[in-house]
Amino acid sequence: MKPPKSEIRGGNAATREQSPSLLAEPRRMMILEWVQEEGSARVRDLAQAFRVSEATIRQDLERLEKNGFIEREHGGAFLKSMPQQVQSMTLQNSHNMQAKRKIGQLAATMVADGDSIIIDSGTTTTEFARCITGRNQLNVITNALNIALLLGANPSNTIHMPGGQFKAPTLSLSGERSGEYFEGLFAQRLFLATAGLSFDSGLTYPALGDIYVKNAMIKAASEVVLLADSSKIGRVSFSSLGGLDRVNLLITDNDITQQHLTQFQHCGLKVLRAK
Template identity: 35%
Template sequence: MLPIERQVKIKEYLVEKGFASVEDLSKLFNVSEMTIRRDLDELHKQGLIQRIYGGAMANDPAFFEMSVIAKSTQFSHEKEKIGQAAAELVNDGETILMDSGTTTLEIAKNLKYKKITLITNALNVAIELAVCPQIEIIVAGGILRKAVLNTVGPQTESFINDVRVDKAFIGVEGVHPDTGISVPDLLNAHSKRVMMSIAHQSIVVADHSKLGRNTTNKIASLEDVDMIITDSKADPSIVKQLQEKTFVKIIE
């Protein structure tokens, strides 16, 4: 296969999957990792893909959702701070709901000594807290999205719709002053919308890179969000616009 042919196929693969590691692409096309890196660098130079640590992703983030592995390398320090701050809002005896995401996973890491009931559709969140005997964990079934380790679909929504929680922590891909909060996946957006509807308080956790972005599937308007927790790198002008419609907590 000629390099140009392989590069076209790599781009098509990234558009379909959203993200791929150098190692995976090397195995897929049966070439060395060095060759794949050269291909990715060339595609990046042409503006056709985005290079990230360990691999690459499709160029337009509005139409795909990165995998848990890919997300975990981005703004990890900021997500840790957001996770700590969000966990401080949780009180013993509460029933909380958390969906999938690397930021919500950071919340889970800081809840290990709380006595709570957790409802989640995120396998990684459930596994993180499974070692805690004082936490009751209820996992919503449904269609498993393998790249991000959460369940979606009618079964998930039906289950969640029958419960009530004190707080719901929602991870998103876009927080826009005009269009609200959003994610690329339609079923995921539906599930998150149901989660917010059964919560006494809906809290969105999003690092600064999500602010000002608008992805393809709207979850809710900002007026439906009780609080947004973000980090201090957020654009002040965007934060000001968001604050006109909801409460924004900025973590230093």
């Protein structure tokens, strides 16, 4: 089942209106991001999402396989590094880790013993979780298996997890059923992740599966804190969660430009910089 149309935004306006003629390389990079996010992808789903023929998608997957990123299988492809990642409990995206650690440290100052919080899956939110392992009596809802293990090691904490489809690259549970779990739940804050943060396209993600659960997380939280390093600003991925008005606070690193800071101020979004 697909999310409502208002929640699906392919890349940018050009992608949505000209998908059949989208240049091959940008499309392949979006397909790679999709597989890196989901762990695998079916040819028919990619063809429908990018509005091209299945033959075109098979050519894209063949090129990505030749470049060593994926392995093809009948009807689709999967991430080449996926088995090793799951066994070692490591995440796919390891870029800008120093900035992400600083963001996690700053975000951790917002959490006190006994708080009820939701933590999204992702590398930056994982760094945040590492920084609050010393907190006690937390009530945590998370879709990330690695974060549940990190914070669940403290016996005073209560950890809740939704059901849903397992996504190996993000070690998380996703999909419509995962989103349904959050109905009727309440938390003081949601610490949210994103793949891209654009003034035009808002919060964007490589694939459609997470839109359900992230929407549900936002509805269940009194305050939404977005954790995103500055490399995410201006980047647009495949599917949109909505505009910047869905976020109350952005915590990013000190490399954010003054121009972007000013733009966020004009949008009414408060920004904290981790130095």
